[in-house]
Amino acid sequence: MLTAEHIESFVADGFVRVPNAFSAELAAECRDLLWKQLDMDPDDRSTWTREVIRLGVRTDEAFVRSANTPVLTEAYDQLVGPGRWRPLDAIGTFPVRFPADRAPDQAEDYGWHIDASFLSPEGEAAIGAGDWEGELALVPPDYDKIFRCNVTSRGRGLLVLLLYSDTGERDAPTLIRSGSHLDVPPLLEPYGPEGTYLDCGSVGADRPHALATGRAGDAYLCHPFLVHTPITNTGTAPRFMAQPSLQLAGEFDLDRADGRYVPVERAIRAGLGRG
Numbered sequence: 001m002l003t004a005e006h007i008e009s010f011v012a013d014g015f016v017r018v019p020n021a022f023s024a025e026l027a028a029e030c031r032d033l034l035w036k037q038l039d040m041d042p043d044d045r046s047t048w049t050r051e052v053i054r055l056g057v058r059t060d061e062a063f064v065r066s067a068n069t070p071v072l073t074e075a076y077d078q079l080v081g082p083g084r085w086r087p088l089d090a091i092g093t094f095p096v097r098f099p100a101d102r103a104p105d106q107a108e109d110y111g112w113h114i115d116a117s118f119l120s121p122e123g124e125a126a127i128g129a130g131d132w133e134g135e136l137a138l139v140p141p142d143y144d145k146i147f148r149c150n151v152t153s154r155g156r157g158l159l160v161l162l163l164y165s166d167t168g169e170r171d172a173p174t175l176i177r178s179g180s181h182l183d184v185p186p187l188l189e190p191y192g193p194e195g196t197y198l199d200c201g202s203v204g205a206d207r208p209h210a211l212a213t214g215r216a217g218d219a220y221l222c223h224p225f226l227v228h229t230p231i232t233n234t235g236t237a238p239r240f241m242a243q244p245s246l247q248l249a250g251e252f253d254l255d256r257a258d259g260r261y262v263p264v265e266r267a268i269r270a271g272l273g274r275g
Contacts (some may be wrong), residue, residue, distance in 0.1 A: 014181035014226040021219035022066040027164045029062045051100040056133040057092030080157040081262040086247040097172040097233040104231040109138040112229045116147030117156030150195030151188040153224040157246040161220040164240035172233035174212040180204025180227035185271035
């Protein structure tokens with residue numbers, strides 16, 4: 001259960017770490033499944049021939065269990081609201097990062113961004129469910145034309161980071177601009193329900209950085225508008241993580257008659273100067 005302090009930290013910083021969200025044994029089971037999909041040898045570094053491979057969604061029971069433990073579902077209720085989110089039944093994507101001899105900010109897919117929450121009309125016409133399976137492009141083509149966000153975060157309740165391997169400072173932890181989720185709402189508000197693609201290169205650039213480090217089995221629950229980037233794995237072991245979207249069962253409401261806002265809504269309102 002998240003404490004009141006955890007929740008206030010989420011509203012202010014845009015993320016909260018949940019230690020031991022699922023067991024280390026379950027994390028190892030998930031890693032084994034990903035190794036098999038990669039067709040690489042975990043004990044033979046000569047087979048680790050690429051810096052990063054992005055794998056699509058999976059519905060294996062082990063992955064689904066890792067994202068829906070009692071610890072996590074209670075936290076989803078606390079941050080998004082009971083009955084307002086859909087259980088995670090397809091987990092991904094999985095950016096698997098192998099050790100590389102380059103600076104952290106030289107990762108192949110380095111770039112500050114927020115994860116999109118819905119597809120534009122062009123995206124709906126171009127992308128089907130099968131397009132999210134198997135190996136995916138690191139950065140989808142025409143990303144700015146097919147993905148959208150809006151000020152009420154249509155479709156997305158949270159960005160969930162599930163750590164399947166121990167992730168220290170050198171092991172490609174997600175790099176976060178702490179508090180940057182407060183800078184995003186006023187940029188999205190003018191675009192209304194239709195939303196837009198938001199270039200976040202400079203959004204929250206003056207904010208302090210945080211690293212999503214932790215042990216295998218830890219999770220990070222992130223506000224949908226948290227600006228973040230991948231970085232290079234400068235460690236010695238591959239980094240395994242999933243980054244599913246916690247989908248909404250309805251929509252966030254920034255003008256509730258009873259004034260009872262959930263933490264995700266509170267943060268959006270704070271960014272709009274209504275908090």
